[in-house]
Amino acid sequence: MNLKFLVRKNIYHLKPYSCARDEFQGIASVHLDANESPYNQEFNRYPDPLQRTLKEKIAEIKNVRPSQIMAGNGSDEAIDLVFRIFCEPNEDNVVAMEPTYGMYKVAADINNVEYRPVQLEENFRLNASKLLAATDIHTKVIFLCSPNNPSGNAMNREEILTIVQNFNGIVVIDEAYIDFSTGPTWLKDLDKYLNIIVLHTFSKAWGLASLRCGLAFASEEIIALFNKVKYPYNVNTLTQNKIINELNYVDRKNAWIEMILKEREPLTKALKSIPMVEKIYHSDANFLLVKVKDADKTYRFLTERGIIVRNRNKIPLCDNCLRITVGTPDENGALIGALKEFSNNQYQ
Numbered sequence: 001m002n003l004k005f006l007v008r009k010n011i012y013h014l015k016p017y018s019c020a021r022d023e024f025q026g027i028a029s030v031h032l033d034a035n036e037s038p039y040n041q042e043f044n045r046y047p048d049p050l051q052r053t054l055k056e057k058i059a060e061i062k063n064v065r066p067s068q069i070m071a072g073n074g075s076d077e078a079i080d081l082v083f084r085i086f087c088e089p090n091e092d093n094v095v096a097m098e099p100t101y102g103m104y105k106v107a108a109d110i111n112n113v114e115y116r117p118v119q120l121e122e123n124f125r126l127n128a129s130k131l132l133a134a135t136d137i138h139t140k141v142i143f144l145c146s147p148n149n150p151s152g153n154a155m156n157r158e159e160i161l162t163i164v165q166n167f168n169g170i171v172v173i174d175e176a177y178i179d180f181s182t183g184p185t186w187l188k189d190l191d192k193y194l195n196i197i198v199l200h201t202f203s204k205a206w207g208l209a210s211l212r213c214g215l216a217f218a219s220e221e222i223i224a225l226f227n228k229v230k231y232p233y234n235v236n237t238l239t240q241n242k243i244i245n246e247l248n249y250v251d252r253k254n255a256w257i258e259m260i261l262k263e264r265e266p267l268t269k270a271l272k273s274i275p276m277v278e279k280i281y282h283s284d285a286n287f288l289l290v291k292v293k294d295a296d297k298t299y300r301f302l303t304e305r306g307i308i309v310r311n312r313n314k315i316p317l318c319d320n321c322l323r324i325t326v327g328t329p330d331e332n333g334a335l336i337g338a339l340k341e342f343s344n345n346q347y348q
């Protein structure tokens with residue numbers, strides 16, 4: 001793979017904006033270079049545009065090099081950057097599995113790039129050859145999500161590998177839910193496969209959705225492109241510092257994951273016992289895709305009770321499906337209580 005032929009010409013030749021914090025990085029006592037205010041000490045300085053301290057810490061935990069990391073305003077920023085770096089509007093296209101995370105298509109539409117969805121197989125299995133068959137010479141990126149949202153299942157590693165090895169372009173592997181999965185991450189393959197971009201986020205297992213921080217991991221060459229195109233100060237100081245601190249509590253994060261996974265079992269069992277629940281799909285994530293008799297009606301009833309789930313009816317292969325996040329035992333209990341009540345009213 002020659003990155004030069006994959007990257008948009010204007011981006012390849014782009015001379016990036018050089019901000020004050022890029023030009024001088026040492027320690028100085030007098031900062032008169034960035035037109036910042038000398039007052040309001042806690043907040044007056046621009047953040048580190050390359051988030052060096054944050055990345056060093058992440059590199060240690062994730063076992064990669066800091067130069068293989070891009071930090072963004074959520075992983076959604078990384079998804080948008082992938083389009084802006086690799087896809088010429090009105091000319092290139094991307095291929096993605098369907099159903100999957102909705103942001104890939106929205107980002108494609110915003111960037112005026114053709115989006116080619118390829119339906120997953122029975123039980124949301126990935127079929128590599130079907131995705132590869134949907135590509136042509138203008139396909140720059142294939143989006144994979146594992147564990148997948150909204151189905152919850154992790155994709156077969158061999159199928160992903162077939163795509164990575166046979167596609168002459170970028171393969172994005174979105175691992176937003178990897179912490180809940182027993183399957184291995186693709187991070188350890190970063191040095192082996194230079195065409196993959198792995199996405200992680202602080203929004204799910206780490207419990208930090210409000211901070212807006214997501215990570216893209218890739219070859220140094222690809223990360224350099226991300227750094228060139230992203231806004232210089234895309235992750236604010238409050239977020240950087242808070243996450244640097246939260247990274248000291250890996251054990252607490254792991255305990256939360258344990259609790260959620262443990263809670264997923266009784267929730268699954270209780271859901272199964274409700275007659276209008278027709279199917280619960282296998283989950284490797286912190287949510288369940290649940291097929292019911294009438295998703296729209298069930299959704300409305302739950303909303304009236306102040307319980308909000310995600311209605312995925314209308315999404316391909318998700319007829320009458322609700323996506324339910326695993327909450328606390330109390331929250332899950334409230335959900336089950338309401339579903340039982342609705343089921344009794346409707347179907348007895």
Ligand SMILES: *Cc1c(COP(=O)(O)O)cnc(C)c1O
Nearest residue numbers: 074075076101149176201203214
């Ligand atoms: C929730 C989610 C994300 C996270 O997005 P952020 O912008 O980091 O909050 C990314 N990908 C998938 C598939 C998700 O479900």
